[in-house]
Amino acid sequence: METSSTGDAWGESSNRDESRKLPSSRYKGVVPQPNGRWGAQIYEKHERVWLGTFNAEAEAARAYDVAVRRFRGRDGVTNFKPLNEADDDDAAEISFIGSRSKVEIVDMLRRHSYHHELQQSRRSFGADKMKTAPSRGAAMAGATESPVGAQRQHLFDKAVTPSDVGKLNRLVVPKQHAEKHLPLQDAGGGASNGMLLKFEDGCGRVWRFRYSYWNSSQSYVMTKGWSRFVKEKGLEAGDVVSFQRSTGPEKQLFIDSKVRAGREHTAAPMPRPPVQHFRLFGVNIVRNPATHRDDTELTSSQDMFKRQRTEAL
Template sequence: MQEENNAAGQLLQKFKGVVPQQNGNWGAQIYANHQRIWLGTFKSEREAAMAYDSASIKLRSGDSHRNFPWNDQTVQEHQFQSHYSTETMLSMIRDGTYPSRFATFLSTRQTQQGGVPKHVTLKGDCKEQLCCTQLFQKELTPSDVGKLNRLVIPKKHAVTYFPNVSDGGAESHEENVSGDVEVAFYDRLMRLWKFRYCYWKSSQSYVFTRGWNRFVKDKKLKAKDTIAFFMCEPVDCRKGGEGEAFGLIDVIYNSDDEDTKDENTVKDLNAEKGLKLFGVLIK
């Protein structure tokens, strides 16, 4: 009996939120808001583990534990779930319709965007490929590159992809700031850029402050240039590998500006392990 209990314990530790059942199926559950939420019964352990990951997006913070690394598809679950209430999302997971509805969502987005995430061949010591999915992009305004030394992040993207700072977040000593955290991104040259990300109560804006001015000067950014944020992960991750996902910030220069050279538009990236995604270390 003790050996059976130990074996069950090992199974429970393999994937968080997964419960083996006597009939050979697998249950999934998640703890949120001080209560246990049952997610349903599944035919495979992997399906149950994926159900936990999907539920954790809606019910927990973005830095919560995941059974599987982010990839070019799961990173889009944030936006998919934003169209549904928590109860509706849980109902889809329980009745088994979540995967098909999410697949339809991905197919629709691919048609609208006219393509799929790019596989980028790496140069340097690492010869693997990256699968980079664009999260969002923004055309810079004069104030984004001016003396205010701040970048405004559109609310719909801030609440989807960045840590929650609007309802308190980390403590801040500034009266106008609700909360602030440090977020980190690599550029295509694999240089690390750290920004102070916070919420300004007076203007109800999500902004990058400290670190942004240095980025503007280094990249020689001007109004009407565009910055884009990506989630990048080694392609082999989707084959069961242990690759590390990381955040990437890129620049798309305004084509009307003839003085801007293309030195930063190469598409070859160097990757390294132990990177941070939005300020969270992924190992």
């Protein structure tokens, strides 16, 4: 389980000490906080993972239940009624939780964005998909595969700028395309709000980017995960990133990239042919066929042979 800092992952030690003086919660995984709020936590390999602080005790208990479903699976004991796969909404949530990593689930709970991203997933995939999907069990195991041979609808292209592939580690999504194809709810909340978007590339690899709205620049951006995509795809300024979505009820997102026109035709340095060695009259002759000085080099070798021959006489 990866964490950014000890305090962020396990909670403040002062809160732990003070919470011991407060009455315990009636819910599993919930601890009272001195400010009247409630914290949620779960243990992973005997280490405490902090899930965040919530206004209501029941809200913290539900956050714990979400983490239990991801960390413990079907065997986890929750505070509230277990999810039922026969129910469309519950089946959608089971698939949503199973297709996200533990780190992603914890991140959503801490940011209080879990329910927003769950609702978006329900709208995208649809209840009918959840009823008939043969890979529901695979989703619980963490599968991320998209439907094979899915028909795609082209959304938009973006020619990346130097800042898109530079040290800022973010891609600016044109506003008209962001609001039409990748809408964000409560976009005015600043860079701290946002959601995780999942894309699949042409090789079937899944990429996840943090997608949010920045008030400071009034722009939609993809941040966390983007720099890795740039590095592994070898993107340079002027290259084009293409976004698509499947036309079926699952609404899977896809991403492709291609180098800018002309860059693929840039002549790569030709490999240098191996240096040729041969022996003539007891003298080593070296010839390098990769240069325009071949004849000169051979002549120089012959002169050297003559000098050595004369000296020998």
